[in-house]
Amino acid sequence: MSITYDRIPNNVNLHEDRQLQRALEQWQPNFLKWWREVGPDGFQEDEIYLRTAVSVDPDGWAVYDYVKMPEYRWGIFLVPPKPDRRIGFGDYRGRPVWNEVPGEFRKELRRIIVVQADTEPASVEQQRLLGHTAPSLYDLRNLFQVNVEEGRHLWAMVYLLHKYFGRDGREEAEDLLVRRSGHPDNPRILSSFNKPVRDWLDFFCFAMFMDRDGKYQLAALAESGFDPLSRTTQFMLTEEAHHLFVGETGIERVVKRTAQLMRQDPNEDVTNCGGIPLDIIQKYINEWFSAALDLFGSEDSSNAAMYFAAGLKGRFREEDLWEDHVALQGSYVLEVPEPSGGMRTVEIPMRRAMNQLLRDAFVADCERALARWNKVLEREGIAARLRLPSQRFNRGVGFYAGYRFSPTGELLDEAQWQARRDEFLPSEKDRAYVQSLMVPVYERGKFANWIAPPARGVNGKPLDFEYVRFHHRSGA
Ligand SMILES: [Fe+2]
């Protein structure tokens, strides 16, 4: 699995397949054009202290150095194949994994890859303006690190499309550069990836909740019986861990700063001193948590059942956490709303409940993070606590879509919802207030007033390290 530094860095012996190499080298300038058009706005000539994947060796897979973003070495890296790996679940359990696309599942597999792929450029587009209001050089650098790695995740998926799906794979790869987040006529595939990310609290919530959905999707695909998909998603998870860190510690730092400012004001009102009130943080959590829940799909899903049966997509840590890898027995019980009013109980056969099982694993992980943020409040001597809203709240997909629920999960009628909506989700006023705090802080070692500094810098560097070297701007 040695790395070749051709025009496209890779550990898949790309040079041995001239046709594939040529096809990807033709896609490369289109990718760069896309990056320049809708990637980070500005900053393309600046030198960013970035890590670049150079190996899949767990100790030493990345190097850190100053890079101009358009010169980032986006590459294709798969972890080495496990000898004699077998399909771990579903109807084909125990058979050797597939190294070519199984013909009967070609369409489903392509769909899985395209949907995952589409989220990667979408997030870059959603975050493209944030550099202008970064709270520090450290945060600015982290934003761009996430952005370039989402670009690499797109490469990881496009490689699969080109290598294994022939002509229609190449067409899908082109379309990935054509759709645009939030575009009225040609939007990204999943609706949550068309939501605007307007400020840095949005960004931290995005990296916390939306990227965490990504972690669980990638983990389910790492179980796949289609071995190239498993091997590429395993390596993507290595990079993804940093995105989750940025989100989780980002919110933690905001919570910490808010708590400090609350103690300084006799009425615990942080708007007097430029902090973000806890109730606004709570509303942002409500918004992005519910948006992320939608990404898992319907609670009762025949597609999910089919993906499991076919061995294409497993559960979170299928091998370690589950005993019955066939899942033809048992069911998942859920309270769902009735069109005629009230709630009823449904029993979903296990295989059809795979989306919901993955969502539950995600929710448990989010609960862990919430407990951590609440520990910060406790340590700072603040009595209030943050919480996750009910899974029923503010949903656009599945049983709860089209109904109104409070964050604590009570069914509301439309009038009740309208009267209380601004208690649950950020109001225009909340958003305008947060926006008013978004002024860039580009001085080394300085942080915006609404956020605490992180515990440590990047890659052992101090907090006042020059994480971004701005190239000289005329007039600046
Ligand atoms: Fe990603």
Ligand SMILES: [Fe+2]
């Ligand atoms: Fe990510």
